[in-house]
Amino acid sequence: MSDNGTFTPVIVGFLCNWCSYRAADLAGTSRMGYPATLRDIRIMCTGRLDPTFVLRALQKGADGVLIMGCHPGQCHYQEGNYKAIRRFALLRRTLRQLGIADERVQLHWASAAEGVRFAQTVARVTEQIRQLGPLDWAHNWPNEDPYAVEEAVHE
């Protein structure tokens, strides 16, 4: 919670190295302001996004996740973002079953030239999640770390 009592969400961002991370850089060099709610993680391509990353972020206390990549047809790895779209569709179904509102986990595009679009997207998603309120999902998890269970299965 921020000082004035309104809820300030924590959003984890997954940005692809070539388009959206550079869009964020451009938003920076162009000094475009947007809410300080996004904490971003760089991945080479949205195709690298393992859906478990999103679950992990929510489990560890994020109120939302924003995945951003190159526009369809403009992937630097040709088609990684198409893979991301497909995985995202499946992830969204899973999240719905877990009671996560669609607005909390979103997939958007921004090219390296679209600093404005990047900033606007962060602002919009922040507002949507602010309206939803805190996720507080962590307290809904069982006490043991689910990944510990998963890792145990792998052992």
Added chain:
Amino acid sequence: MTATRYPYYPGCSLQHRSHAYQQSTEAVARALGFELVEVDDWNCCGATEYFSVNRLPAYALVARNLARAAEQGATEIVVPCSACFLNLHKTDKNMGRYPKLGERVNQALAAGKLHYEPGTVKVRHLLEMVITDIGNDRLKERTRRPLYGLKLAAYYGCLVARPDSVFGSTEQPTAMDKMLELLGAQAAPFALKTFCCGGHMTQISEDTAFEMIHRIVQNAVQSGADAIVAICPMCQLNLDVYQEAANRYFETDYHVPVLFFTQVLGLALGLSPKELGFGQEFVDARSVLDKIQDVPPPRATPARRPKNALPMPAMPE
């Protein structure tokens, strides 16, 4: 053909002024074997002005018709007037595109215990419906009296062309031209086919209105057209009724009859001029009837191009 019964929104103009359009539409429907079933308890679409005066009531006014149609089980609605068409089409589109608007319009409709879910009713212009659903083959097959010898200016007006043209290109649609040729007529090379007729400008600024009307009539004459074929009561009214006044204003002497496409289509289907509402127009259209020939005119040989003429760019079909 997908249906033989079409929910129908005639609009005020057809009922109160453009009787020729209404009469010919009904006659053509009978001849082509489809039925237009008037939506029960429809109201005015607000014409072109109301949207500039107060937008929300304007949307609600139009949406009421869509809600009524939907209530009566319609999934599409056929509209002969371009202004009604645009308003209905725009309202349906925008209610879906801007959910907040949809919400507020439905709040208004709720006062009359109505509700409209955008996208439920597909709004169609009568011309588009005839071209798409009746189709070329059927039109050709039903043609009893081909319009040989007539050169017609297909005038689409501005309302159906933009923003989403239902006839292909927003600037140079050709769907009606093709239909007229199918009926045996010749489509005049009429360039101002999507220019505005002035709408209600006659009531606001006559100078402007006459300029707008005059340029269209003038271009029709330049293109060698025997008549202008309109698909909107407003266009027909302006070009027909004010032609004389525009002539006086510009000191010209044009006499170009302005007909509805249903009147022309009806002639080709073999219907009598009387049942198509001929004789109600200001600029006498008898000349058009006289020009129809029994045999197709010889194909005009294309003008000879000079020996060294450069090739023209190929145009896509």
Added chain:
Amino acid sequence: MSEPRVGVYVCHCGHNIAGTVDVEHVAEWAMGLPNVVVSRDNKFMCASTGQEQVEQDIKEFDLTHVVVASCSPHMHEKTFRNACARAGLNPYMFEMANIREHASWVHPNDRDGATNKAKALVSAAVHRVVHHQPLEPMVVSIRPETLVVGGGIAGIQAALEIADAGYHVYLVEREPSIGGHMAMFDKTFPTLDCSACILTPKMFDAGGHPNITLLSYSEVERVDGYVGNFTVQVRKKARKVDQDLCTGCGSCWDKCPIRIVDTVFEAGLGYRKAIYRPFPQAVPKYPVIDVENCTYFKTGKCRMCEKVCPTNAIRFDMEDEIVELEVGNIILATGFKLFDARRIPQYGYGRLENVFTSLEFERLTNAAGPTEGKIVLRDGETTPKTVAIIHCVGSRDRNFNTHCSAICCMSSLKFAHLVMEKTGAQVYNFYIDMRPIHKGYEEFYHRIMEEGAQFVRGKVSEITGVARSPEEDGKVIVVCEDTLIGHQRRVPVDMVILAAGLEPRADAQAVGYLFGVGCGDTGFFTERHPKLDPVATVTEGVFIAGACQGAKDIPDSVAQGAAAAARVLGTISRREVSLEPIRASIDEERCSGCRICNNMCPYHAIDFIEEKGVSRVNPALCKGCGTCVAACPSQVISGAHFTFDQLMAEIDGILVDVLSDRPIVEAV
């Protein structure tokens, strides 16, 4: 292994970061993060003192990992990696937190928010970096041969630079002759020297160079391999003419009875025969038979060319040939396509006779063109008395292309000059903005104004043949709002020239796919970095030059051709190149052989090893996108430097405050 020892450095970047983020506080706070043994703030980390601090600390504190919180890794990741390497630490044991572009600069009015975000990003980097592993760049050898795709001026320049340096070049051109668009032009701006005069010698050089193999009338069909070792399949389309026998005498096309409109070289304004050579200076000089229009291929009769050929060089039975090339580098110089002016119906192109495109006008005014350089109307006879030139047709227009086509201002000025010089006609330029930006361009603009060309500022709304007054009869009328006098204008003229914009070629996407190069939002090929690496692409060993990268004029295309050549020559003379070790690898012990990953890879870098029943990544082909890593149901594909553990740790670190007792926002 002993406990990791992390050093954290938080940069002030003068006021750039420190003006918004409480840098000292972040550095102090970071001391409390796990494994951190030293944490400092510094005025300018990228300065030599900052780098030396890192090097010194690595030795003094025996650091195993380093985190620098400063600007974007795209800016200085290399700088700090090198600093680590100098101190004996593997450069990949470093991680960067971007607290300038992603924090201080974007939250200028939110000091707390920016500081908290900086802490989260530093924490993420600290958590992640301890999972880093030492990586070694991959070294691959470079074949000295180069493939240049596209024989326009950019491709010719690139090929000549490399060939002159003593290395072999394969120059592939789709059309029967090299030369590209420049061969179609009459004069070139701003010097007005004759295009053919300056291009033809280069074409001949390229055609006859001992180090250049010219594959004209050919297309690349397949590209395999990786930087240094590409295998390229080229289809040499059948010319139906034996090049060993043909002398290019011209008897065949003189006698060929089929005349068709030449939409390529003559831009639709002139004709060619069914057996043809696009233009007299073509390189190579041999004709080709256009099979689609040749009477013999349509009906089996005619054979006129065969009858008249003095050297019996016609080969109707010639088949396409597939050539396989081994090259180390590839330069794409595939050029542009002219915007199709028919897409703007209100400009009347194709409907109104005397509306021409810029390329048509180039042919019209070219002494070797269909009118031998006479500027006449479409009737082929009448000299225009008034000419309108419309700028920005299809460019800077949301409905078509948003980009500026870069050449149209200058080519329009050139047209104005040529029209006035050759016909004395009055010229009107309709422009939105004038952008004569390069050397000598502004001067040329002034010269044309002084020569008497009229300039009307305003976007043309319509070009029509519909006259409204007797003066307009028979004219083409340009309708436009003159924004400088604030009036609507109708300017009747005899001829209109549409300065159509430059677009990516229609098949740019497919060609990009073939070579592993992406297309940006305007559809042109995407360079690795728009400012600092304009001719490289994300695919190592594939470079781009000329208008395929973005609209540009001849000087810029030549410069890029030469730049791409310099990059290629650099790798050739190094003989080997090191590649970023960000690659996927498969743990074969645990691979189940399900082959899900095989189809994931857009670079076909994953092979299935039948005898072992497992998949394997070819590291030289892998670009490191990680798509297969995320897809592996057994989680046995590891993406170096973006491993599962590293990213999971980064997620945990970035949310360190949220669930833990280590709040980012501390009670004051």
